[in-house]
Amino acid sequence: MDHFELKNGVLHAEDVPLPKIAEAVETPVYVYSRATFVRHARVFKDALSKLDNPHIAFAIKANPNLAVLRILAREGYGADVVSAGELDRALAAGMKAEDIVFSGVGKTMQEMAHALEQGIGQFNVESEEEGIELSTVAKRVGKTAHIALRINPDVDAGTHAKISTGKAENKFGVAFDKAKGIYVRLAALPGLNVRGIALHIGSQLTSLAPLEAAFVKVGTLIADIRSSGAALTHVDLGGGLGVTYSGDDNPPSPADYGDMVARVTRDWGVRLMFEPGRVIAGNAGILVTQVIRVKPGGGNVPFVVVDAAMNDLARPAMYDAYHEFVAVEPNGQRMTAHIVGPVCETGDTFAMHRETDEFVAGDLAIFRTAGAYGATMASTYNSRGLVPEVLVDGDRFAVVAERIKPATILAAEHVPDWLD
Ligand SMILES: Cc1ncc(COP(=O)(O)O)c(C=O)c1O
Numbered sequence: 317m318d319h320f321e322l323k324n325g326v327l328h329a330e331d332v333p334l335p336k337i338a339e340a341v342e343t344p345v346y347v348y349s350r351a352t353f354v355r356h357a358r359v360f361k362d363a364l365s366k367l368d369n370p371h372i373a374f375a376i377k378a379n380p381n382l383a384v385l386r387i388l389a390r391e392g393y394g395a396d397v398v399s400a401g402e403l404d405r406a407l408a409a410g411m412k413a414e415d416i417v418f419s420g421v422g423k424t425m426q427e428m429a430h431a432l433e434q435g436i437g438q439f440n441v442e443s444e445e446e447g448i449e450l451s452t453v454a455k456r457v458g459k460t461a462h463i464a465l466r467i468n469p470d471v472d473a474g475t476h477a478k479i480s481t482g483k484a485e486n487k488f489g490v491a492f493d494k495a496k497g498i499y500v501r502l503a504a505l506p507g508l509n510v511r512g513i514a515l516h517i518g519s520q521l522t523s524l525a526p527l528e529a530a531f532v533k534v535g536t537l538i539a540d541i542r543s544s545g546a547a548l549t550h551v552d553l554g555g556g557l558g559v560t561y562s563g564d565d566n567p568p569s570p571a572d573y574g575d576m577v578a579r580v581t582r583d584w585g586v587r588l589m590f591e592p593g594r595v596i597a598g599n600a601g602i603l604v605t606q607v608i609r610v611k612p613g614g615g616n617v618p619f620v621v622v623d624a625a626m627n628d629l630a631r632p633a634m635y636d637a638y639h640e641f642v643a644v645e646p647n648g649q650r651m652t653a654h655i656v657g658p659v660c661e662t663g664d665t666f667a668m669h670r671e672t673d674e675f676v677a678g679d680l681a682i683f684r685t686a687g688a689y690g691a692t693m694a695s696t697y698n699s700r701g702l703v704p705e706v707l708v709d710g711d712r713f714a715v716v717a718e719r720i721k722p723a724t725i726l727a728a729e730h731v732p733d734w735l736d
């Protein structure tokens with residue numbers, strides 16, 4: 317259940333009719349529900365209630381909007397960041413530096429220094445080389461870097477290849493069989509407090525089995541590392557829990573996930589950390605769009621051309637992802653159509669042969685489950701603007717990210733004198 321429902325035949329975000337937002341802000345526009353974010357944050361936290369003081373760091377790559385981060389900060393969430401830009405957003409939203417974890421294979425030394433100066437809680441170090449550089453930077457700025465070593469458990473997460481992160485051929489983490497040696501060597505370096513292990517095997521996981529398999533491997537590694545005399549007090553289990561995009565999906569519930577984690581980690585004696593992204597944000601947002609026109613297509617299946625495109629919502633083009641597409645004011649009739657955007661790419665196709673509400677030019681529609689990896693992955697391809705974001709709270713709403721118009725982007729470009 318989310319907070320985007322039909323009331324008197326019109327889709328609402330909480331208590332706000334979507335046509336009202338479309339009229340005020342124009343389309344396309346991302347719309348978020350504060351109540352849904354809060355509910356998801358609490359459901360996930362409750363699912364971990366059997367654990368002793370778990371740390372939850374929202375993976376802000378999923379939705380870095382400042383207002384969204386403020387909601388989660390108020391729910392006691394920290395952040396998982398992958399760049400200095402994300403770090404600064406989390407801080408700007410009111411998240412405490414000590415509650416922030418810095419992941420990513422390509423942290424630069426400047427980013428490391430910046431994060432240390434801010435007092436960041438933990439670096440999830442993804443290679444021995446990175447750990448050595450971090451030691452150098454920590455000494456230089458006179459701070460201690462608390463680190464977890466990200467391991468690559470080489471398990472198949474059973475998700476789309478482009479969002480799988482825990483197979484040996486993926487770029488993330490250090491090889492499982494090298495982890496103990498790297499851990500022990502990094503622990504001897506100055507400026508580092510090597511305190512734990514991190515892992516994250518992939519996103520949109522619809523089964524707990526690969527997660528459990530990876531966590532069991534971590535259990536053996538913990539014992540192995542401790543047997544060498546090294547201390548290990550923290551384990552970051554990452555994110556990855558899937559959400560429902562279509563009725564055919566059946567992702568595990570946060571409660572089932574929490575039970576599995578409690579069972580597998582019972583004897584670890586560590587503080588557990590989590591990095592959920594999609595499960596918090598996915599169904600807390602939609603993309604509102606308007607039908608530009610309906611044109612005939614081959615085999616009598618029409619194209620419904622909408623004003624949103626692959627540059628606004630990249631997931632269907634990148635991962636063949638399914639997003640439910642429904643009318644804001646359904647007339648009760650149905651049609652089968654291809655749903656496409658205006659961008660000049662064949663891949664700018666949201667759905668083929670989709671059975672959906674009947675549409676004519678001018679109708680409003682939404683793509684559901686667009687709150688995670690939606691606005692944040694937008695680009696300006698085809699010199700289109702960046703879609704605005706609106707946050708709804710009960711019967712009020714606010715623009716929480718403005719539309720960046722093509723003219724603004726054009727104004728940031730310059731023709732050098734010597735071209736004249
Ligand atoms: C290191 C890391 N942590 C957390 C996440 C969040 O994942 P999800 O949105 O699937 O929960 C990701 C993205 O997959 C990630 O790469």
Ligand SMILES: N[C@@H](CCCC[NH3+])C(=O)O
Nearest residue numbers: 479481519520631688689
């Ligand atoms: N962008 C991806 C998820 C990436 C996860 C990052 N490790 C998606 O939309 O599904």
